[in-house]
Amino acid sequence: MADLGDHAILVTICLATIFLFLAIFVKTRAKGRRPPSPPALPIIGHLHLLRPIPHRGLHKLSTGYGPIVSFYLGSKHCVVVSSPEIAEEFLRTNETSYLDRPKMANFDYLTYGTSDFSTAPYGPRWKLMKKLCMSEVLGPRTLEKLLPIRREEVRSFLKMIKNKAEIGGSVDVVAELMTLTNNTISRMTVSHRCSSDENKADEIRKMMREMNDLGTKFNLADIIWFCKNLDLQGFKKRLVEVRH
Template identity: 55%
Template sequence: MGEFQGYILFGLVWIASIAFLRALLKSRTRRHLPPSPLALPIIGHLHLLAPIPHQALHKLSNRLGPLIHISLGSVPCIVASSPEAAKEVLKTHEVYFSNRPLMAAVDYLTYGSQDFSFAPYGPYWKFMKKLCMSQLLGGRTLDLLHPVRHDEIRRFVDLLLRKAKAGEAVDVGGELVRVTNNTISRMIMSERCSENEDEAGEVRKLIQETAELTGKFNLSDFIWFCKNLDLQGFRKRLKGVRDRFDAMMERIISEHEDARRKMKRESCDGGERVKDLLHILMDIAEDETSDMKLSKENIKAFILDIFAAGTDTSAITTEFVSEDGSGKNQLDVRGQHFHLLPFGSGRRGCPGTSLALQVVQTSLAAIVQCFDWKVGGDGRNTNGTVDMEEGLGLTLPRAHPLVCVPVARLSPFPSI
């Protein structure tokens, strides 16, 4: 037992010594960096980011200035907290910031970073960006898929109207997740998740778990000597999520392959058929003249990107804006106005901006135009206040669900 304790003590001393030497060497080779708060050994400034990281960074920037340097464990970071600083990073010097850090959870869930959002900046990423802008999320594809969005918004308004007539409360966030999930699902694979509530629940659970796992603090991403260790037990959960997603996508891809073979056999000429995003991706994968060959893993990872980026983000934005949509400032949210960057800016800016704006604006218009809202599960919140506390997560969810009773104030317009 004493010998075992000696090994443990030796290991701790060795780790501490290496950490000290690394810090000493770093301090001697330090270049001209922005101001930085006092760091702790090994963890750097991680202790300063609690409880909600973006609020903690805002407080640091108020104290140290618009451009600060922090160490997330052994990972150096620059925080730009003013429009001018953001423009320098995202526009003037964007080529130096165009790569994404390799995060263990994201890398595993996306089959080794074979997706688009977190792929390294290079030929494959450029090919996928061009593909998104010209075909997958371009104006023509969005126009062809407009009936899908129109139908899902109509179903959403019909649901709210039924709740209003019955005087029942609505979990606004939950219903918005449902409508955006169904919209994205139909655009991707021509299936409406909520036709099968078990499958719908599974899809929503997969998205929720993906966001949770990719947003959790992982020691292996930030502490250099933990890189190949799984001290927090993430690997088992990551494997479970990816295996379930993989099984779902294999089934959907197989069904699409059968449908494509059937169409080729029938060789029917019924005019231009509206293709979902998965059909477009499979067309490109089979195109021998394509600049880049897409693998099945590329396709599945890209679909995961669309589900994760298109469901929670749009739903949470609409949920927050519906209660705080004063519209005092008219800002360009597409990336040219650096006071507000919901879609990023520059080369790595979100290619789904046009789709997101259509979904969010139409959903918000339906909520505001057609209904008044009584706060609380029973609609009897006399002071009319809403808890706007922010929760933890990559997409900045609410800390508490927004539960309201809708009150119809006019008949929904047939044209929405």
């Protein structure tokens, strides 16, 4: 019985070794079809090579490994192209293969599963949304119809500047241009000036800033698989507050 147990352990070890070598062999062959890549660290991949400024880190990689570099952001495999000629092959000749945005947890939540025009995956639904957007929302006929609104808002903006100048007052140009833009867009889309109610306008501006901040934040859940459900950076509460 003891000999049988020893043989079982030996067979198990042999099988495990064979499977390990097979896995390494398959992975090595798969890597052979990929662009050159620097050595990666466990879990974080090549994140450490992008410090302190990401675009400089990528440039340094391209000088050492060529115009096409393969690397990992955590567990996400990425390819960086730094040659204009090769970039044209990606973005023009084979553009339909690279149209989709990468899946990002924050964006996915804010856009209800990437259901809006700017984040939806390329396909029949996106083509329909683009067609409707170009023909109905941004088409020449619609823009011509909404021209009086844009004129009224610009006229109101210039009148405010004139009144401030007459009394020697100061103007926060950035804030006023933001108000002009917000009023124009809100009137064109929902027929309401968002600055007519200052509290509501502040709330909308705060919400837009928060959405922009959350949408551009680096999220560990996007690149490290075991962080997906941990919310280590506290984004979940902020996302729920913004969307609801």
